[in-house]
Amino acid sequence: MSIQFDPNKAIYAQIVDSFYQQICSSELMPGEKLPSVRETAQMLKVNPNTVSRAYQEMDRDKVTFSKRGQGTFVTEDHTIIRALKEALAKKQLTELVHYMRNLGYTDETMIEALTKTIREV
Amino acid sequence: MSIQFDPNKAIYAQIVDSFYQQICSSELMPGEKLPSVRETAQMLKVNPNTVSRAYQEMDRDKVTFSKRGQGTFVTEDHTIIRALKEALAKKQLTELVHYMRNLGYTDETMIEALTKTIREV
Amino acid sequence: MSIQFDPNKAIYAQIVDSFYQQICSSELMPGEKLPSVRETAQMLKVNPNTVSRAYQEMDRDKVTFSKRGQGTFVTEDHTIIRALKEALAKKQLTELVHYMRNLGYTDETMIEALTKTIREV
Amino acid sequence: MSIQFDPNKAIYAQIVDSFYQQICSSELMPGEKLPSVRETAQMLKVNPNTVSRAYQEMDRDKVTFSKRGQGTFVTEDHTIIRALKEALAKKQLTELVHYMRNLGYTDETMIEALTKTIREV
DNA sequence: GTGGTCTAGACCACT
DNA sequence: GTGGTCTAGACCACG
Numbered sequence: 001m002s003i004q005f006d007p008n009k010a011i012y013a014q015i016v017d018s019f020y021q022q023i024c025s026s027e028l029m030p031g032e033k034l035p036s037v038r039e040t041a042q043m044l045k046v047n048p049n050t051v052s053r054a055y056q057e058m059d060r061d062k063v064t065f066s067k068r069g070q071g072t073f074v075t076e077d078h079t080i081i082r083a084l085k086e087a088l089a090k091k092q093l094t095e096l097v098h099y100m101r102n103l104g105y106t107d108e109t110m111i112e113a114l115t116k117t118i119r120e121v
Numbered sequence: 122m123s124i125q126f127d128p129n130k131a132i133y134a135q136i137v138d139s140f141y142q143q144i145c146s147s148e149l150m151p152g153e154k155l156p157s158v159r160e161t162a163q164m165l166k167v168n169p170n171t172v173s174r175a176y177q178e179m180d181r182d183k184v185t186f187s188k189r190g191q192g193t194f195v196t197e198d199h200t201i202i203r204a205l206k207e208a209l210a211k212k213q214l215t216e217l218v219h220y221m222r223n224l225g226y227t228d229e230t231m232i233e234a235l236t237k238t239i240r241e242v
Numbered sequence: 243m244s245i246q247f248d249p250n251k252a253i254y255a256q257i258v259d260s261f262y263q264q265i266c267s268s269e270l271m272p273g274e275k276l277p278s279v280r281e282t283a284q285m286l287k288v289n290p291n292t293v294s295r296a297y298q299e300m301d302r303d304k305v306t307f308s309k310r311g312q313g314t315f316v317t318e319d320h321t322i323i324r325a326l327k328e329a330l331a332k333k334q335l336t337e338l339v340h341y342m343r344n345l346g347y348t349d350e351t352m353i354e355a356l357t358k359t360i361r362e363v
Numbered sequence: 364m365s366i367q368f369d370p371n372k373a374i375y376a377q378i379v380d381s382f383y384q385q386i387c388s389s390e391l392m393p394g395e396k397l398p399s400v401r402e403t404a405q406m407l408k409v410n411p412n413t414v415s416r417a418y419q420e421m422d423r424d425k426v427t428f429s430k431r432g433q434g435t436f437v438t439e440d441h442t443i444i445r446a447l448k449e450a451l452a453k454k455q456l457t458e459l460v461h462y463m464r465n466l467g468y469t470d471e472t473m474i475e476a477l478t479k480t481i482r483e484v
Numbered sequence: 485g486t487g488g489t490c491t492a493g494a495c496c497a498c499t
Numbered sequence: 500g501t502g503g504t505c506t507a508g509a510c511c512a513c514g
Contacts, residue, residue, distance in 0.1 A: 010503080010504065010505090011504080011505075012504080012505090021223075024223075024224050024225075025223045025224060025225075026225075036485085036486065036487080037486080037487065037488095038485095038486090038487095046505085046506090047505065047506045047507070048506095048507095049489095049505075049506070049507085050504085050505065050506080052487070052488075052489090053504090053505095055487080056487090056488085060302070066486085066487060066488090067486080067487080067513090067514090068486065068487055068488075068512065068513050068514080069485075069486045069487070069512080069513040069514040070485095070486060070487085070513085070514070071485095071486060071487080072486090072487075085224050085225065088224060089220075089221060089224055089226065089234055090234075090238065092217055092220055092221070093217070093234055093235055093238040094238055094242055096213055096214070096217050096235075097235075097238055097239055097242050098242070099213055100210060100213070102142075102145075102146045103145050103146060103206050103209060103210055104145070104146075104147075104206065105210065107239045110235070110239065111232065111235060111236060111239070113210055113211075113214055114214055114217075114218075114231070114232060114235055115232060117211065117214040117215055117217075117218055118218055118228045118231065118232070121215055121218050121219070252488080252489065252490090253489080253490075254489080254490090263465075266465075266466050266467075267465045267466065267467075268467075278500085278501065278502080279501080279502065279503095280500095280501090280502095288490085288491090289490065289491045289492070290491095290492095291490075291491070291492085292489085292490065292491080294502070294503075294504090295489090295490095297502080298502090298503085308501090308502055308503090309498090309499090309501080309502080310497065310498050310499080310501065310502055310503075311497075311498040311499040311500075311501045311502070312498085312499070312500095312501060312502085313500095313501060313502080314501090314502075327466050327467065330466060331462075331463060331466055331468065331476055332476075332480065334459055334462055334463070335459070335476055335477055335480040336480055336484055338455055338456070338459050338477075339477075339480055339481055339484050340484070341452075341455055342452060342455070344384075344387075344388045345387045345388060345448050345451060345452055346387070346388075346389075346448065347452065349481045352477070352481065353474065353477060353478060353481070355449075355452055355453075355456055356456055356459075356460075356473070356474060356477055357474060359453060359456040359457055359459075359460055360460055360470045360473065360474070363457055363460050363461070
């Protein structure tokens with residue numbers, strides 16, 4: 001894993017985003033252990049505190065859970081992961097809708113354009 | 122206008138993108154004059170050469186045209202602008218399709234999700 | 243305000259508790275500004291970061307909201323404050339129930355004892 | 364047994380409280396022998412004099428009695444234990460009543476809330 | 485080893 | 500001034 005940090009978004013939030021994508025795309029499976037705070041910090045060349053904050057953020061969202069002395073793990077509750085996927089998708093879709101409308105697309109032409117893209121990709 | 126530069130993409134290309142968006146969303150109308158190279162350079166705190174390269178890029182794409190001694194103008198050829206819109210849209214759509222597939226969406230659920238988002242936004 | 247810190251509970255959490263009590267007992271009214279992070283830190287003789295974390299915790303709970311450059315304020319949403327009151331009450335009540343049961347009280351005698359205490363206090 | 368000492372309350376009093384809770388919850392039965400002063404002192408990492416004072420306090424309350432050369436025992440007088448239970452309960456209840464009133468609860472809503480909590484816990 | 489917390493000191497963006 | 504973030508380095512509790 002490696003993240004190209006966007007200077008305008010908090011690093012800890014970008015770390016969260018990165019893990020969420022890995023979890024949603026099943027690169028990280030339910031119950032799987034995340035790399036330790038220190039490992040991740042070293043890998044991303046950031047301070048362990050920053051990674052710790054990211055892990056706590058994910059814990060709070062119940063997407064992960066941490067066991068003191070053992071590590072941080074992806075939740076085994078599929079409902080939560082499903083909800084996470086939907087939330088991420090919704091965010092992308094909303095951005096797209098705004099972008100396309102800004103470009104002059106109507107609801108119908110937008111769906112047409114997506115359908116066409118799906119066929120071609 | 123102000124751009125938050127992404128260190129991974131050539132600055133001139135980001136300037137092009139920014140103008141293309143303005144043209145597609147009709148913030149810049151067909152035939153309208155773009156700010157001068159020097160103005161834009163000052164505004165973006167960038168070397169004028171970088172801006173000049175961006176303008177040349179847009180000229181080459183026929184999206185703008187330059188008149189010696191007068192400046193750079195948005196094309197009045199609506200076909201070109203329409204094509205530009207489609208190209209920008211296609212790029213976003215392609216990214217979305219990949220993202221959603223990565224999340225486990227099928228073609229049908231993806232279109233459904235878009236339809237739902239359109240209704241809600 | 244002054245807190246006698248319990249060495250076993252995170253300081254930031256105790257600061258949150260303290261503010262929550264003040265908000266629930268209307269010592270801090272809806273919309274009222276909390277002391278600044280730095281003020282509170284000085285008052286409690288703790289590091290500003292610790293106070294900041296407490297404030298962020300309250301923000302996340304929507305009990306407060308922060309405006310960059312202005313300060314942190316108690317929410318004006320009475321629903322949230324009501325829910326907070328109930329949550330705090332529930333916590334105390336649950337502890338009490340366990341304590342009283344441990345002492346051999348049954349459900350009826352427990353309620354009787356409370357009724358009697360209410361009359362006397 | 365282990366006590367997390369609160370720096371604001373005399374240690375001997377906290378030791379008394381701890382034993383009283385054990386007696387009321389029948390962890391220590393009527394007639395049962397308490398650990399010796401030295402044992403308790405070692406266990407709690409406290410000066411034996413402090414424990415001795417706690418034991419004297421309990422003797423004075425007639426909750427325990429000491430036999431020279433044999434040790435300290437829980438009273439076999441159930442009346443006293445019952446009174447002790449009531450006193451502990453009363454203390455908790457009184458605190459609760461104040462806390463809940465501070466939160467804006469009336470006598471009726473307080474009893475309702477307790478009834479509800481009892482059902483749920 | 486693990487995560488959790490705290491301090492100290494710094495810089496940023498916003499009013 | 501405000502809150503928000505990051506780094507650096509430390510200590511703790513848990514297993």
